[in-house]
Amino acid sequence: MKKVRLTINGMPKQFVVGTDRVLLDLLRDDLRLTGTKQSCDRKGQCGACTVIVNGKAVHSCLTKVINLDGAEVITVEGLGTPDNPHLIQEAFVLAGAVQCGYCTPGMIMATKALLDKNPDPDNGEIKQALAHNLCRCTGYVKIIDAVKLAGRFLRGEATPDKVRPDFKDGTLGVSHPRPTAMLKACGLAEFAADIQFQDALEVAVVRSTEHHAVIKSIDTKAAETMPGVIGVMTAKDIKGTNRLKMIFPDQPILCENKVRTLGDPILVVAAETKAQAQAAAAAVTIAYDPLPVMMTPAEAMAEGAVQIHAEFPNVCFRQPQVKGDAEKALAQSAFMVEAEFQTQMNHQAPTEPEACVAYLEGEGEDAQLVVIGRSIDIHTHKAMLQEALGWKNVRYEEAFAGGQFGIKAAITSEGIAAAAALHFRRPIRYIPSLAESMLLTSKRHPFSMKVKLGADKDGRLTAYANDFIVNSGAYETLGIVVITRALQMLSGSYHVPNIKAMGQLVYTNNAAGSVARGAGPPQVAFALESAMDMLAEKMGIDPLEFRRMTSLKPGESVSTGAVIDQWPFEGLCDAIRPHYDRAKKEATAFRDGPVKRGVGIACTAFGIAQPGDEATVDVELDPDDAITIYAAAADPGEGTDSMLTQITAHLMDLPMEKVHLVTRNSDQTTGTGPAAASRITYMVGGALVNALEQMKAAMTEAGVTNYKGLKKAGKPTRYTGKKNVTAGQLDPKTGQGPTFESQVHNIQMAEVEVNTETGEARVIKMTSAVDSGPVINPKNLEGQLEGGMDQGVGYALREEYIHGRTKDWVTFKFPTMKTAFDMEVIIRETPRLKGTLGSTGIGEMTMVSTAPAVTNAIKDACGARIYDLPATPDKIKAALAKGE
Ligand code: FES
Numbered sequence: 001m002k003k004v005r006l007t008i009n010g011m012p013k014q015f016v017v018g019t020d021r022v023l024l025d026l027l028r029d030d031l032r033l034t035g036t037k038q039s040c041d042r043k044g045q046c047g048a049c050t051v052i053v054n055g056k057a058v059h060s061c062l063t064k065v066i067n068l069d070g071a072e073v074i075t076v077e078g079l080g081t082p083d084n085p086h087l088i089q090e091a092f093v094l095a096g097a098v099q100c101g102y103c104t105p106g107m108i109m110a111t112k113a114l115l116d117k118n119p120d121p122d123n124g125e126i127k128q129a130l131a132h133n134l135c136r137c138t139g140y141v142k143i144i145d146a147v148k149l150a151g152r153f154l155r156g157e158a159t160p161d162k163v164r165p166d167f168k169d170g171t172l173g174v175s176h177p178r179p180t181a182m183l184k185a186c187g188l189a190e191f192a193a194d195i196q197f198q199d200a201l202e203v204a205v206v207r208s209t210e211h212h213a214v215i216k217s218i219d220t221k222a223a224e225t226m227p228g229v230i231g232v233m234t235a236k237d238i239k240g241t242n243r244l245k246m247i248f249p250d251q252p253i254l255c256e257n258k259v260r261t262l263g264d265p266i267l268v269v270a271a272e273t274k275a276q277a278q279a280a281a282a283a284v285t286i287a288y289d290p291l292p293v294m295m296t297p298a299e300a301m302a303e304g305a306v307q308i309h310a311e312f313p314n315v316c317f318r319q320p321q322v323k324g325d326a327e328k329a330l331a332q333s334a335f336m337v338e339a340e341f342q343t344q345m346n347h348q349a350p351t352e353p354e355a356c357v358a359y360l361e362g363e364g365e366d367a368q369l370v371v372i373g374r375s376i377d378i379h380t381h382k383a384m385l386q387e388a389l390g391w392k393n394v395r396y397e398e399a400f401a402g403g404q405f406g407i408k409a410a411i412t413s414e415g416i417a418a419a420a421a422l423h424f425r426r427p428i429r430y431i432p433s434l435a436e437s438m439l440l441t442s443k444r445h446p447f448s449m450k451v452k453l454g455a456d457k458d459g460r461l462t463a464y465a466n467d468f469i470v471n472s473g474a475y476e477t478l479g480i481v482v483i484t485r486a487l488q489m490l491s492g493s494y495h496v497p498n499i500k501a502m503g504q505l506v507y508t509n510n511a512a513g514s515v516a517r518g519a520g521p522p523q524v525a526f527a528l529e530s531a532m533d534m535l536a537e538k539m540g541i542d543p544l545e546f547r548r549m550t551s552l553k554p555g556e557s558v559s560t561g562a563v564i565d566q567w568p569f570e571g572l573c574d575a576i577r578p579h580y581d582r583a584k585k586e587a588t589a590f591r592d593g594p595v596k597r598g599v600g601i602a603c604t605a606f607g608i609a610q611p612g613d614e615a616t617v618d619v620e621l622d623p624d625d626a627i628t629i630y631a632a633a634a635d636p637g638e639g640t641d642s643m644l645t646q647i648t649a650h651l652m653d654l655p656m657e658k659v660h661l662v663t664r665n666s667d668q669t670t671g672t673g674p675a676a677a678s679r680i681t682y683m684v685g686g687a688l689v690n691a692l693e694q695m696k697a698a699m700t701e702a703g704v705t706n707y708k709g710l711k712k713a714g715k716p717t718r719y720t721g722k723k724n725v726t727a728g729q730l731d732p733k734t735g736q737g738p739t740f741e742s743q744v745h746n747i748q749m750a751e752v753e754v755n756t757e758t759g760e761a762r763v764i765k766m767t768s769a770v771d772s773g774p775v776i777n778p779k780n781l782e783g784q785l786e787g788g789m790d791q792g793v794g795y796a797l798r799e800e801y802i803h804g805r806t807k808d809w810v811t812f813k814f815p816t817m818k819t820a821f822d823m824e825v826i827i828r829e830t831p832r833l834k835g836t837l838g839s840t841g842i843g844e845m846t847m848v849s850t851a852p853a854v855t856n857a858i859k860d861a862c863g864a865r866i867y868d869l870p871a872t873p874d875k876i877k878a879a880l881a882k883g884e
Pocket residue numbers: 037038039040041042043044045046047048049050059060061062
């Protein structure tokens with residue numbers, strides 16, 4: 001041990017520390033400075049833990065306190081507060097660089113270190129300085145903007161007041177900062193791992209080392225007597241169904257007698273410290289009887305394959321789709337292409353690990369079990385926990401969430417933390433590592449697709465066939481939803497009179513698949529948009545013109561047979577045309593030499609508001625004439641808070657600070673469905689408008705304008721708004737039936753360079769043309785598009801989750817500042833007939849069309865057609881060698 005004197009945020013402090021104490025723990029655990037975050041497993045990969053030591057940005061997770069005697073440390077809390085922020089914090093908020101906010105403190109500290117030395121950095125210097133700070137939400141564009149804006153503020157060339165939008169400019173269509181952005185920029189937003197409890201236990205989970213096996217025996221004797229250990233918990237200690245039931249009751253909180261995939265949870269150890277819990281978990285011995293391992297659908301569908309779940313066949317869901325007579329139409333088509341496509345398993349990669357805390361409020365059997373995590377659907381998840389745990393009195397509170405991108409449509413860490421809180425009757429902190437978080441969460445499903453696409457001699461599409469098999473992994477989770485969505489959007493932006501498709505969901509021993517940004521459409525769009533280019537090439541038609549001329553038109557039907565009344569897609573083709581012509585012209589300069597440049601196009605008509613969707617929102621006029629919105633509409637970074645606030649301020653003619661949100665507590669809110677499927681603006685925003693209209697009507701009827709008047713008139717001050725979409729299901733035999741109530745339209749254009757010697761592909765620029773209706777907050781909209789494009793390019797070129805092998809951000813190939821590229825956004829604002837003030841939602845759609853735009857650009861650049869994502873250098877070289 002050694003005494004170390006430090007100055008932390010200007011305050012002198014002394015500590016006596018051992019050789020292994022790192023600065024991150026000292027800050028977070030001893031000083032409660034939780035603005036400094038941890039994303040990677042202390043490997044120097046994420047930068048979330050960045051602080052400044054003696055003027056230099058350092059990773060606090062790798063910095064030994066014992067070596068810091070006399071050092072000056074600055075954390076994000078040392079820069080400013082929401083009332084008196086630092087100019088860099090102001091710049092991040094005003095530039096729209098804060099989405100989920102988990103990376104923000106580290107980004108801000110790295111920016112401060114850069115600007116202290118170099119007050120006017122160029123893009124290259126910014127990318128260099130922030131190269132080790134990861135962000136999953138923004139695509140880095142707005143972060144670079146923020147660094148530049150901070151530089152202007154610090155150099156005295158601009159002031160926040162000059163940049164901040166004025167309320168006189170209006171409320172809608174204006175980039176007012178997000179309501180929680182400054183809290184995040186100051187490191188004060190509490191994520192689940194930041195919450196401390198008196199008397200809390202830490203838990204560690206013993207997970208399966210086998211992919212498929214019967215649990216023969218569990219020996220916990222050694223573990224139970226280890227220092228600090230309070231006890232162990234197995235499935236037998238869970239009083240409810242022990243099933244986290246989304247659709248099928250197939251996923252246990254803790255496995256009973258069988259494991260179905262690597263990392264399946266078997267046992268929980270609770271101890272006074274995390275290190276003690278982990279040490280004891282490592283001392284548990286489990287004996288297995290191995291079963292045949294089937295990682296692919298082909299193995300699980302083979303004759304005589306062992307059934308992974310006794311209650312469900314390995315092919316656990318099938319949904320055909322039949323519209324017209326595709327076989328006949330294909331046979332009669334003047335042109336036809338046929339190919340097989342494969343997409344990879346992928347991790348959604350939110351930067352925050354799967355932290356969850358739980359505790360009992362009150363005593364005995366009446367106590368309320370409080371679960372604090374980062375669910376995007378707190379009412380549904382509360383109900384799942386009630387059933388799984390056999391405990392009625394449950395409250396779910398949503399902490400701030402470090403992104404999610406579909407991963408939190410399911411809950412697993414919550415099941416463990418909540419079960420442990422009930423069993424041990426002590427507050428529980430379950431803070432898994434990144435490696436464990438990767439094991440326990442569901443992933444984007446891999447799809448295998450056999451497709452045929454035909455056209456007549458005039459270039460009109462005649463028929464499309466897609467036979468696809470989805471690797472569900474060990475659990476169904478939301479695989480049925482993913483297949484249904486894939487079929488509902490199967491024909492993309494186009495009019496295809498004849499469709500023949502089949503989607504099959506197959507259990508395997510791979511990681512469980514579930515929803516991930518886009519949830520089904522990104523996989524099938526890769527096949528369709530590749531086939532569109534192949535067919536255009538065969539016919540000798542320009543790919544953009546081919547898409548424009550085959551656009552669906554109002555009065556025609558999508559793949560489900562549902563007739564569409566609005567389809568503003570052709571305008572986007574026209575809008576992107578000059579950009580496409582410019583890019584094609586520029587690419588011709590790369591004809592000679594090993595590096596070739598290509599331009600690729602791909603499109604989306606992304607469904608918003610599925611049949612039967614519903615949302616409920618309560619609004620209340622408060623005694624001070626502010627309005628409080630009560631609705632469980634999660635905001636893990638998408639901008640829900642902004643949307644609710646700006647719409648309310650606009651409709652009620654209020655300043656934004658007079659709008660309050662209660663959205664994170666299941667006891668205080670209406671259940672309003674998941675913050676998924678790009679549905680929140682359309683559905684929850686729609687219900688909000690309905691509630692506010694009722695309030696305004698009551699005020700008008702009473703001839704009053706405020707709370708006092710409404711009360712005096714005997715009118716209620718609280719109103720419940722609804723938005724409902726007509727219910728209906730796809731026919732189980734034909735896949736025909738209703739589709740989404742609206743669509744957001746998009747064309748992605750990728751400009752890509754391919755080094756034909758190394759096979760390396762590099763995106764130079766993505767251009768996104770979008771029509772989602774009137775824009776509520778331009779910077780939030782751009783942020784969603786930019787983040788989606790960055791994720792889409794990662795999906796196209798690099799990212800892949802391999803169960804058991806992908807354990808951190810390096811093996812995942814997380815996009816960095818160095819892989820970032822130029823982006824441009826083109827906006828069209830056709831009001832939607834039933835949209836929220838005409839608007840829809842844009843959280844996912846760039847994820848759908850980016851990957852095929854990139855692979856189409858690779859083909860355009862060098863002739864290599866990629867059928868199997870991601871388009872790694874090996875695959876590009878192999879395609880070049882085959883002359884494809
Ligand atoms: S936690 Fe320090 S770099 Fe990731």
